[in-house]
Structure formats: C-alpha cells, structure tokens
Amino acid sequence: KAGVTQTPRYLIKTRGQQVTLSCSPISGHRSVSWYQQTPGQGLQFLFEYFSETQRNKGNFPGRFSGRQFSNSRSEMNVSTLELGDSALYLCASSLGDGNEQFFGPGTRLTVL
Amino acid sequence: DQQVKQNSPSLSVQEGRISILNCDYTNSMFDYFLWYKKYPAEGPTFLISISSIKDKNEDGRFTVFLNKSAKHLSLHIVPSQPGDSAVYFCAASGVGGGSNYKLTFGKGTLLTVNP
Numbered sequence: 001k002a003g004v005t006q007t008p009r010y011l012i013k014t015r016g017q018q019v020t021l022s023c024s025p026i027s028g029h030r031s032v033s034w035y036q037q038t039p040g041q042g043l044q045f046l047f048e049y050f051s052e053t054q055r056n057k058g059n060f061p062g063r064f065s066g067r068q069f070s071n072s073r074s075e076m077n078v079s080t081l082e083l084g085d086s087a088l089y090l091c092a093s094s095l096g097d098g099n100e101q102f103f104g105p106g107t108r109l110t111v112l
Numbered sequence: 113d114q115q116v117k118q119n120s121p122s123l124s125v126q127e128g129r130i131s132i133l134n135c136d137y138t139n140s141m142f143d144y145f146l147w148y149k150k151y152p153a154e155g156p157t158f159l160i161s162i163s164s165i166k167d168k169n170e171d172g173r174f175t176v177f178l179n180k181s182a183k184h185l186s187l188h189i190v191p192s193q194p195g196d197s198a199v200y201f202c203a204a205s206g207v208g209g210g211s212n213y214k215l216t217f218g219k220g221t222l223l224t225v226n227p
Contacts (some may be wrong), residue, residue, distance in 0.1 A: 004155070033214065042219035043156070043201065056214050090155050092215075100146060101215060103155030 002027065004093050004104035012110045018079040021107045025072050025093030031055075032074040033101060034066060037088040046089075049074055050096045078109075086111045115139045116204050118218035126226055131189040133221050135202030138183065142204040146215065147176060147187045150199045159200075160187070192225045199223070 005024045013019050025032050033056075034046040045058040049068035066076045072093075078085055088108050092101035117136045125131045133147075143164035148156035162169040162176045162185065169176050175188045189196055199222050203215040 035215075035217075043203075043215075043217040045214045045216065048214055058214065092155075100158045100161055102158060103148075105153075105155045108153075 004091060004102055006089075006091050006104040006107050008107060009105065010108045010110075012112060013081050014112050015081055015083060017081050018077065019081060019109060021076045021078075021089055021091075021109075023074045023076070023091030023093075023104060025074070025091075026102055029093035029095055029102075030072055031094045031096030031101075032068055032072065033092045033094070034074070034076050035090045035092065036060075037090060037106070038086075043090070046076070081111045083111050085109065114219075115142075116202055116216050116218040118200075118202055118221050120221050121219070122222040122224070124224045124226060125192050127194055128191045131187075131192045131196065131223055131225065133187040133189075133200050133202070133223065135185050135187075135218055136183055137185075137204050139204070139206075139216070140183070141206045142216070144205050145176070145178060145185050146203045146205075147174075148201045148203060148217075149196075150201060150220070156201055189223075192223075194225050194227050197223055197225050 007022045031050045033048040035043050037043045048056040052068045063079045068074045088106045090106045092103045094101045146161040147159040150156040160171050160174045160176050162178050178185045199220040201220045202218040
C-alpha cells in the first residue's frame with residue numbers, strides 16, 4: 001500500500017500571502033489530521049477531517065482552515081501568512097475509529 | 113498547559129544496551145498511548161501503542177509499559193542499535209469519538225545510540 005503523500009514538500013512564501021497544502025491519505029483511510037511542528041512547540045494538532053466533515057479542531061486561529069474531498073484527500077489553507085507560520089506541516093491518516101495515525105513526510109513552509 | 117510531557121530532551125546509550133524513554137501525562141481522559149520515531153526531514157513513523165486496559169505491549173525489540181495510576185509510560189528498546197538514533201515522540205488520545213480523535217504529543221526525546 002502506498003503511504004501518505006504530501007505536496008509540495010517545500011514552499012517559500014512571503015508575509016501576507018496565502019498557501020494551500022495537499023495530503024493524500026493511505027487508500028481506505030477516511031480520517032485525515034493535520035499537525036504543525038515547530039522547534040519550540042513540538043507537534044501541535046490543527047484539525048481532523050472524517051468523511052468530508054471537520055470532526056475535531058485544535059487551538060489555531062481562523063487563518064488556518066482545511067477541507068476534505070469525497071476521495072478522502074485533504075487540503076489545508078493558511079491565509080495572511082505570518083513569519084511564525086514557518087513550520088513543518090504534517091498530515092496523518094487513519095481508519096478513523098481511534099486507530100494509529102500514519103504520517104506523511106510533511107511540507108516545509110518558510111515565510112519570509 | 114502541556115498534557116503530555118517528555119522530560120528528557122535527549123538520551124545517549126551504547127549499542128547493545130537498553131534504552132528507556134519516559135513519558136508522563138496529566139489528562140485522565142487519555143486511554144490510548146502511542147510512540148513514534150522521527151528522523152530529520154521525515155514524518156513520524158508509528159512504533160508501538162498501548163491501550164489503557166493493558167500495562168505492557170511488546171513488539172520485537174520494543175516494549176511499552178503503562179502505569180495508569182502514576183500516569184506514566186515508558187518505551188524500552190532492547191538491544192539498542194545505531195539505527196534507532198532518532199527523536200522519539202510519546203502521544204496520547206482518548207478512544208471513543210467526539211473530541212478524542214486527535215493525538216496530543218510530547219516534545220520528543222532525541223535518542224543517540226553510540227556504536
């Protein structure tokens with residue numbers, strides 16, 4: 001089975017711009033979660049989608065949003081980028097019933 | 113408010129010896145615990161998990177122990193190998209739906225296994 005894929009792997013943006021990241025889960029997985037990893041804060045949960053519905057949300061501002069498509073692929077959008085948004089953004093998929101989550105390689109976002 | 117804590121940022125052991133990584137949690141609603149390993153520039157890789165109904169789970173060289181009363185879990189790697197050198201994250205979740213389908217991570221422990 002192919003693993004979780006994320007595109008792009010690297011991205012450089014400037015403050016004020018917006019960005020869209022994409023995640024394709026493992027085939028058959030219906031849950032997709034997004035995490036932000038920074039050196040100071042570690043891995044922090046952004047949100048989780050299951051069957052095209054946001055089922056769970058972390059403590060991030062409304063500039064961070066996401067969606068899930070009928071094929072379980074998910075996108076994450078960050079608007080009005082700030083320098084502090086520079087991070088590794090990780091996507092994880094699971095069957096959705098509390099099982100283990102499997103992570104993609106991440107998208108490294110740099111905001112200048 | 114850090115609900116999952118890994119108090120040792122780093123650990124160094126000799127090849128062939130035991131590595132013990134520790135994790136504490138504060139949220140009594142957590143009932144499912146996982147360990148992930150992460151190499152630089154890669155996503156975390158699932159290692160092993162344990163449900164709160166158990167106190168031990170073993171998979172090859174990896175064993176996770178859970179002490180629910182102390183809200184403490186540990187990962188034992190025996191014998192340690194240089195390829196085990198990575199950052200290890202402890203994570204916790206609550207099984208049962210609603211707001212529990214998220215993982216809360218510790219900040220990680222960098223394990224270095226010296227040849």
